[in-house]
Amino acid sequence: xxxxxxxxxxxxxxxxxxxxxxxxxxxxxxxxxxxxxxxxxxxxxxxxxxxxxxxxxxxxxxxxxxxxxxxxxxxxxxxxxxxxxxxxxxxxxxxxxxxxxxxxxxxxxxxxxxxxxxxxxxxxxxxxxxxxxxxxxxxxxxxxxxxxxxxxxxxxxxxxxxxxxxxxxxxxxxxxxxxxxxxxxxxxxxxxxxxxxxxxxxxxxxxxxxxxxxxxxxxxxxxxxxxxxxxxxxxxxxxxxxxxxxxxxx
Numbered sequence: 209x210x211x212x213x214x215x216x217x218x219x220x221x222x223x224x225x226x227x228x229x230x231x232x233x234x235x236x237x238x239x240x241x242x243x244x245x246x247x248x249x250x251x252x253x254x255x256x257x258x259x260x261x262x263x264x265x266x267x268x269x270x271x272x273x274x275x276x277x278x279x280x281x282x283x284x285x286x287x288x289x290x291x292x293x294x295x296x297x298x299x300x301x302x303x304x305x306x307x308x309x310x311x312x313x314x315x316x317x318x319x320x321x322x323x324x325x326x327x328x329x330x331x332x333x334x335x336x337x338x339x340x341x342x343x344x345x346x347x348x349x350x351x352x353x354x355x356x357x358x359x360x361x362x363x364x365x366x367x368x369x370x371x372x373x374x375x376x377x378x379x380x381x382x383x384x385x386x387x388x389x390x391x392x393x394x395x396x397x398x399x400x401x402x403x404x405x406x407x408x409x410x411x412x413x414x415x416x417x418x419x420x421x422x423x424x425x426x427x428x429x430x431x432x433x434x435x436x437x438x439x440x441x442x443x444x445x446x447x448x449x450x451x452x453x454x455x456x457x458x
Contacts, residue, residue: 216294224291225271226264234300235259235455236288238308240330241279242373244270244362247305250441255303255448258456262300264291266308268373270362279376281307281386285314289322301455303327305440310387313397317389320398327451329404329440332412333389333420335380339411343381346374394423401427402454404447406435428454 216224227245235256239247245263248255255261267284268274276283288311292300301324304312309331316323332339348371351359359370380387401424405417414431421429430450432439440447 216291221273221275222267222287223273224264224267224287226262226291228295229253229256229261229263230259232259234292234295234297235261236292236300236302237261237263238288238302238304238311239266239269240305240309241266241307241377242269242359242362243305243307246270246362251444251448255452257452259301262292262295262297264288266311268369268376271364273365274372277372278379279373281310282314282318284311285318288315289319292322298322299324301325303451303455304329304331306330306437313389313394316397316399316401317393320396323397323399325400325402325455325457327402327404327454328420329447330406330409330412330437331403331420332387332416333394333423334387334416335383336412336416338413340381342411343377346378348374389420389423391419391423394420395425397424399426400454400457402451403427403429404432404440404451405430406432406437406439406442408434409437409439411437 214226216226237248239245245265248263265272267287268279299322302312309328312326312328313331316326363369403417403420405414407414417429417431421427432443435442
């Protein structure tokens, strides 16, 4: 497997780290909030076999900087288009988990003609109160030593970077002008879309998956029985098989 690693400068002083794997049609892989691009290694190389995989660390995550100081999904979507423009990529397919799926929803509505097909797992059209309650608890003081250890493995710019990420996640609880997709807005999405949800997701009730499924014109829905927020990783072999089949279909 060929791997190319690079740092790209986007929008002035924004430094974005991206790994590029393999050859073929472009496949953008967007990790969740608090994660990093290396999280996709848990799904194995089969996921992107036959594709040119574009795997960034989202702003402020992993090796990427975030001079803005805030994390706004619609702005991150614009960053992703800037990255793809720098790479000379017009149309693409994509997979996004949780926060990465939220970014994809913005990408698919900002420039609908560029997203051919996408798999969004544990994404949401808006933050329900049960998610906001969890977000309000994202303080550095409340995190365990194990959580600090896991975060330090992913985010290598120091504890200040990690503290900033938790503060940004906590700020989601009081923000209503970013993730606020209405059915008519979702109806502008032109990409074939596979929505993956666990029916025991502690952040997003499965009713939100149904809302997106009914609103997005060319959507499919896979609900994982007993699956949590990380259902795609819990059922990784089946997820890889289903996602690849969906993305390769014409």
